[in-house]
Amino acid sequence: MSVFDTIITGGRVVTATDSVTCDIGIRDGRIAALGADLGSAARTIEAGGLMVLPGGVDGHCHIEQKSAVGSVMNADDFYTATRSAVFGGTTSVLPFAAQYKGTSLRKSVEEYHTLAGPKAVIDYGYHLIITDPTDQVLGQELPALIADGFTSFKIYMTYDALRLDDMQMLNVLASARSHGAMVMVHAENHEMIKWLSSRLLDKGYQAPKYHAVSHSRIGESEATHRAIKLAEFIDVPMLIVHVSAEEAMREIRQAQSAGLKIYGETCPQYLFLTAADLDREGAEGAKFCCSPPPRDKAAQEAIWCGLANGTFQVFSSDHAPYRFDETGKLKAGTNPSFKQIANGVPGIELRLPLLFSEGVGKGRIDIHQFISLTATNVAKLYGLHPRKGTIAVGSDADLALWDPEVERVVRWSDLHDDVGYTPYEGMTLKGWPVIVMSRGRIAVENGELMVVQGSGKFLPREMSTAAEPLGRLAPELDPGSNFGAHILTR
Ligand code: URP
Numbered sequence: 001m002s003v004f005d006t007i008i009t010g011g012r013v014v015t016a017t018d019s020v021t022c023d024i025g026i027r028d029g030r031i032a033a034l035g036a037d038l039g040s041a042a043r044t045i046e047a048g049g050l051m052v053l054p055g056g057v058d059g060h061c062h063i064e065q066k067s068a069v070g071s072v073m074n075a076d077d078f079y080t081a082t083r084s085a086v087f088g089g090t091t092s093v094l095p096f097a098a099q100y101k102g103t104s105l106r107k108s109v110e111e112y113h114t115l116a117g118p119k120a121v122i123d124y125g126y127h128l129i130i131t132d133p134t135d136q137v138l139g140q141e142l143p144a145l146i147a148d149g150f151t152s153f154k155i156y157m158t159y160d161a162l163r164l165d166d167m168q169m170l171n172v173l174a175s176a177r178s179h180g181a182m183v184m185v186h187a188e189n190h191e192m193i194k195w196l197s198s199r200l201l202d203k204g205y206q207a208p209k210y211h212a213v214s215h216s217r218i219g220e221s222e223a224t225h226r227a228i229k230l231a232e233f234i235d236v237p238m239l240i241v242h243v244s245a246e247e248a249m250r251e252i253r254q255a256q257s258a259g260l261k262i263y264g265e266t267c268p269q270y271l272f273l274t275a276a277d278l279d280r281e282g283a284e285g286a287k288f289c290c291s292p293p294p295r296d297k298a299a300q301e302a303i304w305c306g307l308a309n310g311t312f313q314v315f316s317s318d319h320a321p322y323r324f325d326e327t328g329k330l331k332a333g334t335n336p337s338f339k340q341i342a343n344g345v346p347g348i349e350l351r352l353p354l355l356f357s358e359g360v361g362k363g364r365i366d367i368h369q370f371i372s373l374t375a376t377n378v379a380k381l382y383g384l385h386p387r388k389g390t391i392a393v394g395s396d397a398d399l400a401l402w403d404p405e406v407e408r409v410v411r412w413s414d415l416h417d418d419v420g421y422t423p424y425e426g427m428t429l430k431g432w433p434v435i436v437m438s439r440g441r442i443a444v445e446n447g448e449l450m451v452v453q454g455s456g457k458f459l460p461r462e463m464s465t466a467a468e469p470l471g472r473l474a475p476e477l478d479p480g481s482n483f484g485a486h487i488l489t490r
Pocket residue numbers: 062186242289290291292318320343344345
């Protein structure tokens with residue numbers, strides 16, 4: 001009898017730190033051995049000429065969620081989104097279970113379980129979105145959910161339906177600190193967006209391109225600065241998500257230089273799109289409306305720099321897909337004003353090929369940075385490491401076997417989502433995954449999906465050390481210097 005179910009031979013096995021040519025023995029869905037001459041197995045995969053990388057972990061995507069603008073449902077369900085993800089080399093996803101104001105967080109999670117369980121083809125967990133931080137939610141529901149493995153959540157500083165004010169943010173941050181959860185923040189100044197939008201609309205500037213004007217760089221950096229200051233005050237780590245521009249990035253860099261546990265995320269749209277994409281014929285620009293919006297070439301260069309110099313720890317898709325029809329981007333008609341267009345772009349399948357081709361292939365980042373940004377750091381930040389995000393004995397055998405030489409022109413018709421278009425149509429990308437494995441199962445081979453709906457597993461997550469407070473209390477919160485007042489519970 002073979003010791004292993006599968007052996008992968010002759011590939012270059014690359015992790016966030018190492019690159020070695022060795023064989024991988026897989027048993028019961030996990031990596032059981034790394035070495036030479038591992039013997040025989042029920043199945044052998046010849047990987048000569050290929051790179052064997054950890055499967056990607058997409059730490060930010062929206063699946064079966066309603067948009068904050070227009071209340072429109074995402075184009076992809078858990079089947080099409082996870083199918084699309086795995087074809088692009090991603091083997092775990094973390095979308096969001098959103099709380100609707102006035103409802104319970106637990107109820108949102110239960111609803112997501114019923115949606116994801118029967119449909120996902122790869123493993124998944126959820127971040128929570130907190131929109132209604134009542135005493136009951138923060139005092140009881142949230143701690144119980146964190147203990148159940150929902151160890152991260154997102155809060156919004158904009159969107160009428162989602163935003164928290166500073167007081168609410170402070171309450172949420174204090175609760176995250178007490179219970180060790182990772183806080184993700186959508187940082188844009190709500191009033192600046194409102195002010196600019198109403199001025200634009202009053203003067204008749206309605207086209208999709210004005211979405212890019214209405215969400216200013218300063219509005220993003222002001223909110224980023226404020227969020228970081230609130231986090232510093234409460235002494236809680238924080239991840240600023242979907243950073244679009246140098247101004248916000250500088251705030252993050254500065255906080256990191258001061259030793260704060262502030263993390264940064266960026267996404268493909270900020271490397272490969274610009275505001276000019278929103279200025280396409282007719283309503284076509286609606287396809288590119290997301291928040292924050294894509295900026296310009298200089299911003300793209302700055303974001304590349306932030307990926308290379310370590311300001312960003314994670315590179316996520318922020319896949320938030322809406323069809324270009326009345327069920328999605330055009331819900332308000334074929335000539336919508338920029339305030340009526342659901343925000344978000346698709347990207348779950350191309351996240352890795354885009355960064356591999358244009359980052360690793362063009363020498364902007366190295367392969368280890370690529371793996372850190374797309375898998376290892378994501379797993380670490382969100383309490384999935386070392387089960388996910390790396391290649392090590394004991395880790396799940398979630399692997400993407402890449403052919404670094406194969407070149408393909410991006411066509412939506414070759415992708416596996418249910419969106420109807422891709423913002424990256426026509427780009428030539430070099431380096432694609434050819435075999436993808438999820439817990440030792442071949443999930444994609446020869447361009448075919450080999451796993452069935454409902455075979456993905458829910459991932460309860462651990463607390464992350466990245467979410468542990470520094471222990472650097474602001475003097476006003478430190479009983480040693482505030483006349484003995486105990487304000488934080490932990
Ligand atoms: O425009 C975007 N990013 N839509 C998705 C929702 C969000 O804020 O991440």
